[in-house]
Amino acid sequence: MTTHLSAKQAAAELGISLPTLYAYVSRGLIRSEAGEGPSRARRYRAEDVAALKTRKEMRRRPEVAAETAVKTAVQTALHWGAPVLESAITLIDNGHLTYRGYDTLTLPDAHTFADVANLIWRQELTTGAQFTADINSQWAPIAPLWPHIRQLALMERLQTVLPLAMGHDLAAYDWQPTTVYQTGQRILLLLATAVTGQPISGSISSALQRAWGADPVVTPLLESALIYCADHELNVSAFAARVVASARATPYAVVMAGLAALQGTLHGGATERVDAFLREVGTPDNARAAITARLRRGEEIPGFGHPLYLEGDPRGRALLAKIAAVYPAPPGWQLAQQVVAEMATAVGRHPNIDFALVTLAWAANLPPGAPLALFALGRTVGWLGHALEQVEQDQMIRPRARYVGPLAMMRDA
DSSP: OOOEEOHHHHHHHHTOOHHHHHHHHHTTSSOEEEOSSTTOOEEEEHHHHHHHHHHHHHHHOHHHHHHHHHHHHHHHTTSSOSOSSOOSSEEEETTEEEETTEEGGGHHHHOOHHHHHHHHHHSOOOSSOOOOOOOHHHHTTTGGGHHHHTTSOHHHHHHHHHHHHHTTOGGGGOOOHHHHHHHHHHHHHHHHHHHHSSOOOSOHHHHHHHHTTOOGGGHHHHHHHHHHTSOOSSOHHHHHHHHHHHTTOOHHHHHHHHHHHHTSTTTTTHHHHHHHHHHHHOSGGGHHHHHHHHHHTTOOOTTBOBTTBTTOOHHHHHHHHHHHHHOSSSHHHHHHHHHHHHHHHHTOOOBOHHHHHHHHHHHHTOOTTHHHHHHHHHHHHHHHHHHHHHHHHTOOOOOOOOOOSOOOOOOOO
16 A cells, blocks of 8 residues: 655646645645655655545535545544644654654753643743642542552552542542643642652652662653653544543543553553563574564564654654663663664664663663553643643534444334
């Protein structure tokens, strides 16, 4: 299946001139990316060209195009297709990622995770902010149960504490932006407390470092990981969060929906598959053999490639570079480096954020489940940002199904 077209092919498909094609690109109607090879000639998303062609056909001959449009929408709109909801939070374009216009990869250089939460929730970028909400009233009913909850896996802890705390936070039923900002802080600190098992003082990354018994040098890496995971446009968990918010459920319910989707093996749960694969590889010397064996069996190598980044996930690349600067020697890092090198040679695929999070855990000797916990804590900011947007738009997300099952059966008289 062709995923990209040349400029001439795209223009011919639409029946337009090249200047008109470029105008469509500048208006965001068609996405373009740098091509491979010396020329780096731009390539244009075939799905965008097809969608625009369908729209033009509908205007010219709506009676003919309607059926085709319905089928195309059902099959492609929610499968790496064009955006289905408007959002001003994250832009993914030509291999770059920005939060409200700010380069995501450089944010950790001068800003905290709390600064990024302010940016996503309140549309303002602060400097040196920290989360300051009081969660005593939410944590109190959980405290007696903590000895049992702490026996659960990290993600199970997060999914357990939220419903226990929700009924003790009446402000969560108020969707005014200023109130949600405070509720969001409480939810985030509650989740961080569930991960660490102790009250949060200072930054969340510092609290995680202390609770996990890691070297303090890992703290900036944890901070970067949280920021890189804060949002990623309309991924499956963000979409789930927006659906729940559109029904006016509480922010707690929004985050519970996000967590439910995140743990799926095709989303954040992929971190556990990456971890299992690295354990399967075992040593750097075995990387090529392990990769070859999987490829021969037609199996996926988890942690590599991303449909939105043909030249590699910039979040994975940036986090791995930061890890290399801090942990150049540990065996876990050497193993990851060798796997990355072998994958680039074998199939030309690059590590994504899932692989980078697991590499961080291996290099810093973090506990099992730490990569997914980092993903969940970071992405909570994005889920609540999308929830705020959805409530502001004041529309319930309620798509219709195109029924394809059997019709009602006629009964014998």
